[in-house]
Amino acid sequence: MLAFHRPARLLSGSAVRAFHVSRASRLPAILHPDLQAYKSLREEKAWVESSQSKPPPTISSLRICIVNLMPLKESTELQLCRMLARSPVASDIAWVVPNTYSGKNSTPGHLEKFYKRFNEVKGEKYDGIILTGAPIEHLDFEQVAYWKELQDFFEDVRKMDAGILSLCWGAMASLWHFHGVKKHITPRKVFGVFDHKISSKDRMLAIPDHVGIPVSRHTTWKRDDIISNPKLEILLDGPEEAGPGLVWDEDLGHAHMINHFEYDVDTLDGEYRRDLVKGTPTGEPIHIPNQYYPGDDPKNTPVLTWQTPGQVFYSNWLNTVMHRKWKREGKLS
Numbered sequence: 001m002l003a004f005h006r007p008a009r010l011l012s013g014s015a016v017r018a019f020h021v022s023r024a025s026r027l028p029a030i031l032h033p034d035l036q037a038y039k040s041l042r043e044e045k046a047w048v049e050s051s052q053s054k055p056p057p058t059i060s061s062l063r064i065c066i067v068n069l070m071p072l073k074e075s076t077e078l079q080l081c082r083m084l085a086r087s088p089v090a091s092d093i094a095w096v097v098p099n100t101y102s103g104k105n106s107t108p109g110h111l112e113k114f115y116k117r118f119n120e121v122k123g124e125k126y127d128g129i130i131l132t133g134a135p136i137e138h139l140d141f142e143q144v145a146y147w148k149e150l151q152d153f154f155e156d157v158r159k160m161d162a163g164i165l166s167l168c169w170g171a172m173a174s175l176w177h178f179h180g181v182k183k184h185i186t187p188r189k190v191f192g193v194f195d196h197k198i199s200s201k202d203r204m205l206a207i208p209d210h211v212g213i214p215v216s217r218h219t220t221w222k223r224d225d226i227i228s229n230p231k232l233e234i235l236l237d238g239p240e241e242a243g244p245g246l247v248w249d250e251d252l253g254h255a256h257m258i259n260h261f262e263y264d265v266d267t268l269d270g271e272y273r274r275d276l277v278k279g280t281p282t283g284e285p286i287h288i289p290n291q292y293y294p295g296d297d298p299k300n301t302p303v304l305t306w307q308t309p310g311q312v313f314y315s316n317w318l319n320t321v322m323h324r325k326w327k328r329e330g331k332l333s
């Protein structure tokens with residue numbers, strides 16, 4: 001991501017390190033050893049450590065809370081942990097859902113074993129929060145069963161001065177809560193890989209000027225609603241169809257990312273084939289994902305083009321969280 005802050009020495013050093021793949025330049029993600037993500041990442045040779053034999057916190061350790069509202073929990077856990085495990089900081093990860101969240105598509109027992117509820121983490125201090133998407137963008141926010149709880153959680157996060165990285169529906173929910181920015185239904189599903197332009201090289205350290213990012217949604221932000229708010233800055237801007245991709249709030253240290261750097265190479269393929277079978281909620285014709293299959297032919301295997309910039313994006317976000325933490329703790333002048 002981004003050196004959302006000015007390119008201070010901490011940020012530039014870490015962003016550069018993110019390009020080096022040796023283990024020495026990274027620190028682990030700390031996970032429950034029974035999570036599938038722990039096992040898969042070990043096989044991938046990413047650095048994960050067991051939460052049951054936790055390495056002692058270092059100056060480069062962060063407490064990260066992931067509010068995972070995605071129905072397919074294990075996929076999202078793996079995708080997000082992959083990004084955190086390849087970064088230059090150690091992330092001690094807590095998984096959290098709202099008190100009233102049922103997780104109707106979750107494996108039975110999964111939430112009980114690996115997740116905490118909002119009421120169980122009340123009073124905890126996290127350095128960074130990741131809030132995922134959820135397939136509920138067709139609902140008004142107030143129709144979401146756990147909306148009131150989420151709003152209370154947002155206010156707790158504001159008090160703990162933690163950085164937020166909000167994703168897709170989570171980004172829409174955050175911008176609505178903190179800034180009153182509305183989401184709007186798009187004429188058709190925005191689906192595929194869309195070219196985004198970075199708006200500031202200083203704030204987007206080591207991200208290419210143009211970067212393709214996976215997008216899958218039926219809603220968007222209006223650019224004018226963001227530009228007219230002096231507290232918000234668009235850091236990644238997509239074409240008209242996709243709209244702004246990443247919005248940064250310097251005061252609160254929040255990054256609102258409406259698209260999906262963390263997606264696997266075949267995630268959009270899976271959604272496309274699911275839509276062909278099940279249809280979309282709006283009943284619209286299913287179109288081939290934009291700039292995804294070589295030759296726009298679904299028989300061809302898609303190519304993973306967003307992983308490296310996506311990795312830098314997540315590392316940079318962690319750096320902004322670290323920077324905020326060190327400032328809070330008086331470690332920076």
Ligand SMILES: CC(=O)SCCNC(=O)CCNC(=O)[C@H](O)C(C)(C)COP(=O)(O)OP(=O)(O)OC[C@H]1O[C@@H](n2cnc3c(N)ncnc32)[C@H](O)[C@@H]1OP(=O)(O)O
Pocket residue numbers: 069070071072102103104105106132133134135136137139143144145146167168169170216217218271274
């Ligand atoms: C916009 C974004 O953020 S993109 C991210 C979302 N993308 C994805 O989740 C991709 C993968 N998802 C899928 O393929 C599908 O959602 C499936 C196959 C898992 C389930 O699809 P369906 O059977 O059509 O939907 P289903 O009726 O199970 O409801 C989907 C979710 O909406 C939730 N939901 C529905 N109504 C409400 C409501 N009023 N308040 C809160 N949650 C609601 C359901 O609880 C369920 O979430 P959960 O499994 O986390 O509990």
